[in-house]
Amino acid sequence: MPGVDHCLQEAMAIPGAVGASIVDYTTGFPVATTGSAPNADHDAAAAGTASVVQAATDRSMIVSAVPNDLLEDLIITTAGGYHLLRLVQTDFDSRLVLYVWLDRSLGNLAVARRRMQKLADELVAT
């Protein structure tokens, strides 16, 4: 059965993946990490990831405009990379997001997004 480490290994198998982590976005804490992080600092990357998710969930009018229209993922593109954030929906109380950093020239956004959706679902699916 896939655990947290297995999930991150699979995330690193996504074409172009440079680094991956699972971040608690209440506290900006990286629960688990693997590979590289921007500026080689997983803690700082996690804090930044948390700010982005909170901006979208708490301070944006886009999210929750319709009941049960929950945030699924956030995609940030830069000139050199893709940063994908996929919310992990657990039944119990947790506020977790799966973060994968992709090299832009090697990665495929659509493929990566589909793979992350599957990973996040498998992590908590019965």
Next chain:
Amino acid sequence: MPSSTTAAPGRLLTQAAGERRTGALVVGGHPGGSVYLIEGMVAYAESPAAPGVGELLTASGRLAGRTWQAALDAGTSQAQVGRMLVDQGHLTQGELELCVLGATYDAAFFALSPASAPVDFLDGAVHWMGAVVRVDADALNRESRRRARMLDEILPDSRVDSAPVTPAARLPVGRVTLTALQWELLVHADGQRTPADLAQLLGRAGYATVQELRRMAAIGLLRAPVAGERAGPVRLTAVPTPDAAPPKPAATPPSPGAESRRRDPPRGTASPRRIPGSRSPDEPRAEVHAVAPLSPTGTLSPTGTTLGPTGTEPTGDTRPETTGPVQRPPRLARRKPGAGIPKDVAAEPPPPHGTDEVLLKRIRTALRALR
């Protein structure tokens, strides 16, 4: 033999981890908690202020109470409860790991944050959860300190973390936006429940609860904690301490049912009690306290802690000059000419049938939480 010392729990944890010890670091005081080490790595932590894995899984409905209880009954003696839930197909490995990690960091924050507390180390004690995760003790210490700093950045008033939660009767702002968790907390805050009570009741992480409460206190959505109400957290934590510090390897875990049963008796004996939703004689006092967090330092004015129903008169004269347009003079001041409430009447506890009603409602809430 455990030797009780008074020290910084975080430092002792680092020391025990450095010696690669196996056992439980039991932190006394309020809220206190225990951190379990296996060969120097943290495997689990628990605190009365943070819902454990069982509360998180059952309060959310992820597991039925009897499923959890069955796993406890079968796995406690071998300290295999976590693995048993996965082996029996109730949880995925990912869910279990994430839940245990979340609960561990959450409880460790409350157990390790005091600068000084009575600390015991129980050699060889193993938690019934078993070895699901391994967390570095230094990382846990660092994260606990970071979480404490983040709370102080929101509002440097740690009384909010333990005092009973009362929503402000009138707001110092014209409009507020709430997160879903803030709404949940406000809806369940009745002036009796402490943040720890709310976290356990709702199955929400203790730190997330405290974080939202500090945010709401910072913008004046909560009545400021009053000195007299400090009895609340003491009352709560004094009761669960025996369970929170299980001295035996196979200590019977607190089931969700035991949790709510354990918390109810102290409330049942508390008096006097307000009837939620009813207009009680001291309501105008709440308005005065609601504006207290507005002071620029973020701390409370000393008068806010001593004002009673009769003590609002002097502030009634000065308040309107110092506060914004939303503020109105306390209603009691206006009522004064004809119908001032005599002190003895105001202090009288509510009629007995009201108390029964509150108690019944509380039992109903507890039963619902069990599901």
